[in-house]
Amino acid sequence: MAEHTYAVIMAGGGGTRLWPVSRKETPKQLLPLLGEETLFQSTVSRLEALFPPERILVVTVAEQASVMQEQVPAIPPENYLIEPAPRGTASVVALAAAVLKRRDPQAVMAIQTADHHILNKDLFNYLISTAIAVAEKKYLVTLGITPTFPSTGYGYIQQGDSLGGDYKYPVYTVKSFKEKPDEATAQLLLQSGDHSWNSGMFVWRVDTILAEIERQMPDLFNSVNEIATAWETPERNEVLRSRWNGLKSQTIDYGIMEKAERVAVLPAGGLGWSDVGSWDSLFEVLLPDMNGNVATNKQYHLALDTHNTLVYSATDERLVVTIGLDDMVVVDAGDVLMICKTDQSQRVRDVVEHLKKHKQEKYL
Amino acid sequence: MAEHTYAVIMAGGGGTRLWPVSRKETPKQLLPLLGEETLFQSTVSRLEALFPPERILVVTVAEQASVMQEQVPAIPPENYLIEPAPRGTASVVALAAAVLKRRDPQAVMAIQTADHHILNKDLFNYLISTAIAVAEKKYLVTLGITPTFPSTGYGYIQQGDSLGGDYKYPVYTVKSFKEKPDEATAQLLLQSGDHSWNSGMFVWRVDTILAEIERQMPDLFNSVNEIATAWETPERNEVLRSRWNGLKSQTIDYGIMEKAERVAVLPAGGLGWSDVGSWDSLFEVLLPDMNGNVATNKQYHLALDTHNTLVYSATDERLVVTIGLDDMVVVDAGDVLMICKTDQSQRVRDVVEHLKKHKQEKYL
Numbered sequence: 001m002a003e004h005t006y007a008v009i010m011a012g013g014g015g016t017r018l019w020p021v022s023r024k025e026t027p028k029q030l031l032p033l034l035g036e037e038t039l040f041q042s043t044v045s046r047l048e049a050l051f052p053p054e055r056i057l058v059v060t061v062a063e064q065a066s067v068m069q070e071q072v073p074a075i076p077p078e079n080y081l082i083e084p085a086p087r088g089t090a091s092v093v094a095l096a097a098a099v100l101k102r103r104d105p106q107a108v109m110a111i112q113t114a115d116h117h118i119l120n121k122d123l124f125n126y127l128i129s130t131a132i133a134v135a136e137k138k139y140l141v142t143l144g145i146t147p148t149f150p151s152t153g154y155g156y157i158q159q160g161d162s163l164g165g166d167y168k169y170p171v172y173t174v175k176s177f178k179e180k181p182d183e184a185t186a187q188l189l190l191q192s193g194d195h196s197w198n199s200g201m202f203v204w205r206v207d208t209i210l211a212e213i214e215r216q217m218p219d220l221f222n223s224v225n226e227i228a229t230a231w232e233t234p235e236r237n238e239v240l241r242s243r244w245n246g247l248k249s250q251t252i253d254y255g256i257m258e259k260a261e262r263v264a265v266l267p268a269g270g271l272g273w274s275d276v277g278s279w280d281s282l283f284e285v286l287l288p289d290m291n292g293n294v295a296t297n298k299q300y301h302l303a304l305d306t307h308n309t310l311v312y313s314a315t316d317e318r319l320v321v322t323i324g325l326d327d328m329v330v331v332d333a334g335d336v337l338m339i340c341k342t343d344q345s346q347r348v349r350d351v352v353e354h355l356k357k358h359k360q361e362k363y364l
Numbered sequence: 365m366a367e368h369t370y371a372v373i374m375a376g377g378g379g380t381r382l383w384p385v386s387r388k389e390t391p392k393q394l395l396p397l398l399g400e401e402t403l404f405q406s407t408v409s410r411l412e413a414l415f416p417p418e419r420i421l422v423v424t425v426a427e428q429a430s431v432m433q434e435q436v437p438a439i440p441p442e443n444y445l446i447e448p449a450p451r452g453t454a455s456v457v458a459l460a461a462a463v464l465k466r467r468d469p470q471a472v473m474a475i476q477t478a479d480h481h482i483l484n485k486d487l488f489n490y491l492i493s494t495a496i497a498v499a500e501k502k503y504l505v506t507l508g509i510t511p512t513f514p515s516t517g518y519g520y521i522q523q524g525d526s527l528g529g530d531y532k533y534p535v536y537t538v539k540s541f542k543e544k545p546d547e548a549t550a551q552l553l554l555q556s557g558d559h560s561w562n563s564g565m566f567v568w569r570v571d572t573i574l575a576e577i578e579r580q581m582p583d584l585f586n587s588v589n590e591i592a593t594a595w596e597t598p599e600r601n602e603v604l605r606s607r608w609n610g611l612k613s614q615t616i617d618y619g620i621m622e623k624a625e626r627v628a629v630l631p632a633g634g635l636g637w638s639d640v641g642s643w644d645s646l647f648e649v650l651l652p653d654m655n656g657n658v659a660t661n662k663q664y665h666l667a668l669d670t671h672n673t674l675v676y677s678a679t680d681e682r683l684v685v686t687i688g689l690d691d692m693v694v695v696d697a698g699d700v701l702m703i704c705k706t707d708q709s710q711r712v713r714d715v716v717e718h719l720k721k722h723k724q725e726k727y728l
Contacts, residue, residue, distance in 0.1 A: 020685070302718065304711055317699065319727050321384070321715055324705030332701055335681065339703060341688025347668055351685055354666065363683050 004106040005132055007051040008096045009043055010200075011060040011068065011114035012083055016352045016364060017277050020336035021314065024364050029115035030067050033282060040114045044072050047112065049125050057100065058114075059083060059092045084240060087247045089200075090255035094213050094220050097206040098228035108135050109209075111202040111252075117285050119272025127266055130169040131203035137165070139264040140212065140257070141203040142174065144196025146269035150186035153277065155179050155198040155253055157265050174263040177253060196267040198253060200275075212260050220255075223247055279329045279345035283310045295320070308342070336363055368470040369496055371415040372460045373407055374564075375424040375432065375478035376447055380716045380728060381641050384700035385678065388728050393479035394431050397646060404478045408436050411476065413489050421464065422478075423447060423456045448604060451611045453564075454619035458577050458584050462592035465570040472499050473573075475566040475616075481649050483636025491630055494533040495567035501529075503628040504576065504621065505567040506538065508560025510633035514550035517641065519543050519562040519617055521629050538627040541617060560631040562617060564639075576624050584619075587611060643693045643709035647674045659684070672706070700727055 011029055015022060022028040029040045037045065047056055053074035059081045060068060069077065081095060093111060100107045110128055118124050131141040144157045159172035177198065181189060189195040214221040223243040230239035257263065274285045286294040292308035295301035297320075301311050306322040313320060314333045322330065329345055331338040340347070355363050379391055386392040393404045401409065411420055417438035423445045424432060433441065445459060457475060464471045474492055482488050495505040508521045523536035541562065545553060553559040578585040587607040594603035621627065638649045650658040656672035659665035661684075665675050670686040677684060678697045686694065693709055695702040704711070719727050 020683075302715060304714060305705075305708065319384075319700045319724075321700065321702040321704070323703070323711050323715070324708040325703060328703075330701075330703060336683045336685065337694075337696055337701065338685040339687070339689060339692075339694060340685070341669075344669065344688040347687050350668060351666060351687070360683075 004104055005051060005055065005108045005110070006100060006104075007047045007056045007110045007112055008093075008100075009040075009047075009056065009058045009112045009114050010089060010092050011040060011058055011064060012086055012092065013115065017348065018279065018282065019348050019352050020331055020333040020338055020363065021312065025063075027064070027115070028276060030064065030071070033276065034117060034286065038071055039117065039276065040068055041071050042117065043112060043114050044075070046118060046121055046124060047110075049121070050128055051110075054079070057081060057096055057109075059096055060114075061086070082240075084244045086249065087244060088249040088255070089252040090213075090217065090220060090250040091224075091244070091247050093202075093209065093252050093256075094217070094224040095227060097209050097213070098224035099231055101206040101210060102228050102231065105207070107206045108132055109204065109206055111200070113200050113275075115276060116199070117272075117274045117276050119285060120270060123268065123271055127169060127268055127271070128203065130167050130171065131266055133167060134163065134165075134171050134264050134266075135203045135205055135208070138205060138208045139163075139262050140208060140260050141171075141264045141266065142257070143199050143201040143203075144265045144267040145199045145271065145273050146267055147190050147195065147197055150183065150190045151197065152180055152183055152186050154275075156181065156189050156195045157198050157267075158192075159194050159196065159265050159267060163264055169266055172265050172267070174265050177258045179254075196265060199273060202252070202257075208262075209256075212256055216259060217250070217255055220247060220250075278348065279310065279312075279331070279340065280342050282312075283329065283342060286310070310342070368468055369415060369419065369472045369474070370464060370468075371411045371420045371474045371476055372457075372464075373404075373411075373420065373422045373476050373478050374453060374456050375404060375422055375428060376450055376456065377479065381712065382643065382646065383712050383716055384695055384697040384702050384727065385676065391428070391479070392640060394428065394435070397640065398481060398650065402435055403481065403640065404432055405435050406481065407476060407478050408439070410482060410485055410488060411474075413485070414492055415474075418443070421445060421460055421473075423460055424478075425450070448608045450613065451608060452613040452619070453616040454577075454581065454584060454614040455588075455608070455611050457566075457573065457616050457620075458581075458588040459591060461570040461573050461577070462588035463595055465574060466592050466595065469571070471570045472496055473568065473570055475564070477564050477639075479640060480563070481636075481638045481640050483649060484634060487632065487635055491533060491632055491635070492567065494531050494535065495630055497531060498527070498529075498535050498628050498630075499567045499569055499572070502569060502572045503527075503626050504572060504624050505535075505628045505630065506621070507563050507565040507567075508629045508631040509563045509635065509637050510631055511554050511559065511561055514547065514554045515561065516544055516547055516550050518639075520545065520553050520559045521562050521631075522556075523558050523560065523629050523631060527628055533630055536629050536631065538629050541622045543618075560629060563637060566616070566621075572626075573620075576620055580620055580623060581614070584611060584614075642712065643674065643676075643695070643704065644706050646676075647693065647706060650674070674706070 018028045032038050057079045062082050065080050134141045156178040158175040160175040163171040227240050227243050230236050274281050276282050288294050295311040297313040300319050302321045304323045306325045309325045309328045311320050312331045327342045329340045382392050396402050421443045426446050429444050498505045520542040522539040524539040527535040591604050594600050638645050640646050652658050659675040661677040664683050666685045668687045670689040673689045673692045675684050676695045691706045693704045
């Protein structure tokens, strides 16, 4: 079976949630945020234990594809599927499934995002292996993340009964998908014990997901089939462009998963998963010293009476001295210096909005 | 009388108390810490209301003299007295007095330091005029600063009886000079009501101070007289160097003032005086916005939920974003970034010591 398994990395996103380090032109998956490797490189490394590079596909935009090919030369060029424009994750999944089905009708695909971080790689492999086994039984499998706080930033998956079967990891049917809740609801979902965060990681056979797409989004199904038919012909770009532009933008969760049949969930605790969506969540997955501090450029950080502080430094020889700091994030990023109380790091969004509004795009 | 009054600016000091902006090579008097002018330039501007540039003398070291001449071209080159090496303020005062006495035996000299800040220039002029009138009566006059907190960083002057006389400002005899106190003593001195900080500003006739020097430090008296005799001859440098090197280093306070006769003090409140000896004392003399913030580069500071914070920026187009900061000093100085809780800004000394000890002199 293993030779029919593929990983599909979704890597189209831009975004400035980790501004001022991530910028319009350099989204966070292309940056070495957590060490030597970029998030994209770590994503590939993590997958390589299960998938050889020739069975890893990447769906991205043209501007990012060339940088990615430099960062991970092992993935063959034909495995990069280029989106002409963003049309949501439903379109990405459908395109990848349709193209893959023509290459290998028995393919099982594991959908990953390029810009998440996972600490526990062994558990990850264990989960993906189990998810592949479940997907073989024509289930749409989602990886859930056991919530650690009442987040309003993620969708939730409610688990139902155990799926039974002889799997290496507990698997449940899915009772419902829930969109990002308000705070009170998030608190209830956290306490319920049967809800996981929707991580955006899915595993399924290409024929299973395409059947669901045909049932729920027939226009999308027809478009990606036409594109896939033209894929290995000289008409590929023309067909791709014309059909893709006609698609409406839709997420896989809302467009497919919420009303899908035969959905299963593997709720994972202890994965050390983070979507690295803000400075405080980045901070959580870094290993602090005995004072709770993290410095990306340790030999250039001089800390006096400083605790629980992240010093993220993009400049090599610049000395950063902190005296009397608690619970702060310091980001020294070339033309921008940001100093932020950790629990206010979500307000980076406000700063980005402010800069847009005041025509200071050069900092974005 | 006015044509016999001179200002003598002592400007020899180096120092890193405002590190990382002030460095070994660029002491704080040469830096525009508080606006467009450097502290040295402000010192001269402040004095110019009473002293024309040809009656302002500067005692400094060779390395600083050329920068000062560029900063204030109005002061004639012959008014720069160059110390071959640091020998304390007693030596500086004695040299200036001896040289000046040969130029003008009736001279009254007002000793100033180049690196202090005074907000209330009108009151300053008022005090100096009064001090000159008192000095004419052969008093050694000191300007005291009414304490605003129990500082352990300054010496104190205890006032005695009113001097009487028809002066424009109250003048007192001096009962005693006290060296830098410990905290408990500083508290008592603050509460006493009859103690001022020793500001290092003095006014006296050159013959009065030279007579005191002759009485208390005869070696110094003889040396500076020999230097002054050679001053306008080709032997100046040779005599200066040989006599100066033989001097022992001594402060004017300890060497002369503590045991001097006929000492008077003008205790000044409301002068807005600061020795700008640390980041928090610099902060005190800057005008904050409605949130208590000061940014030296206002249009490049974006502040969200930030209060009582100083952003001192040496880089022009670098955007500094602060989110959720209270009572902080941020100093963005080229190769060093320092972020410091304001009430811990004295610990800059520890940082400087650390850098010396760890052979990181390039940052000093």
